[in-house]
Amino acid sequence: xxxxxxxxxxxxxxxxxxxxxxxxxxxxxxxxxxxxxxxxxxxxxxxxxxxxxxxxxxxxxxxxxxxxxxxxxxxxxxxxxxxxxxxxxxxxxxxxxxxxxxxxxxxxxxxxxxxxxxxxxxxxxxxxxxxxxxxxxxxxxxxxxxxxxxxxxxxxxxxxxxxxxxxxxxxxxxxxxxxxxxxxxxxxxxxxxxxxxxxxxxxxxxxxxxxxxxxxxxxxxxxxxxxxxxxxxxxxxxxxxxx
Numbered sequence: 001x002x003x004x005x006x007x008x009x010x011x012x013x014x015x016x017x018x019x020x021x022x023x024x025x026x027x028x029x030x031x032x033x034x035x036x037x038x039x040x041x042x043x044x045x046x047x048x049x050x051x052x053x054x055x056x057x058x059x060x061x062x063x064x065x066x067x068x069x070x071x072x073x074x075x076x077x078x079x080x081x082x083x084x085x086x087x088x089x090x091x092x093x094x095x096x097x098x099x100x101x102x103x104x105x106x107x108x109x110x111x112x113x114x115x116x117x118x119x120x121x122x123x124x125x126x127x128x129x130x131x132x133x134x135x136x137x138x139x140x141x142x143x144x145x146x147x148x149x150x151x152x153x154x155x156x157x158x159x160x161x162x163x164x165x166x167x168x169x170x171x172x173x174x175x176x177x178x179x180x181x182x183x184x185x186x187x188x189x190x191x192x193x194x195x196x197x198x199x200x201x202x203x204x205x206x207x208x209x210x211x212x213x214x215x216x217x218x219x220x221x222x223x224x225x226x227x228x229x230x231x232x233x234x235x236x237x238x239x240x241x242x243x
Contacts (some may be wrong), residue, residue, distance in 0.1 A: 028141035029120040035145045035169035036053045036112035039152040040105050046159045054136035055111040056157035065151050066104050070095050074146045077118040079128040115144045142176040145169045150195050154194030177211035
């Protein structure tokens with residue numbers, strides 16, 4: 001992975017989503033399950049296409065991007081279960097490399113269900129390590145939603161299939177992980193801008209980005225952490241076992 005060192009011109013000021021607007025009326029397990037169902041249904045419609053193509057904007061093929069999803073969703077569940085304070089877990093999930101795409105989508109669905117169940121069963125005060133902020137169950141649910149949404153976009157865009165998710169899971173994940181994201185745009189366009197995939201009017205596509213999984217109440221109390229920028233695309237999970 002590489003970063004871009006060139007400075008990006010500062011955009012004109014525009015309204016920002018308030019950092020305090022973090023509450024969601026729909027429980028996080030339901031939001032995560034809804035996002036998974038929508039993404040997997042969209043991906044299933046493309047199962048007969050050429051998944052050896054590169055996913056849009058990624059170095060991975062569309063098929064390898066599914067491995068990344070399975071790895072990430074299972075890894076987030078594992079972090080919430082093991083609750084390490086300074087490292088990733090040592091459990092890795094992968095998909096059968098010779099399985100057809102529909103069977104691989106079943107595997108991603110299993111990984112999403114494991115994370116959903118773990119989020120549902122984890123007490124609100126629990127915290128687990130993540131390189132972009134020690135997080136709670138809601139934060140890991142939002143990470144799982146973001147992984148599903150942006151990588152479904154990467155795949156469907158590469159395969160030429162129009163797709164956009166419902167606003168509910170998008171808005172919840174956006175507000176939870178990207179406090180201060182620009183307002184005035186559709187939730188999905190804003191999420192795609194936050195994750196370095198598209199420009200917005202007056203705002204160029206981001207060359208570096210990072211979410212903040214730290215619960216809002218913990219942000220003022222946390223000690224100094226690592227770098228607050230990241231290479232685009234990787235999604236906050238280990239990539240050395242992907243592809």
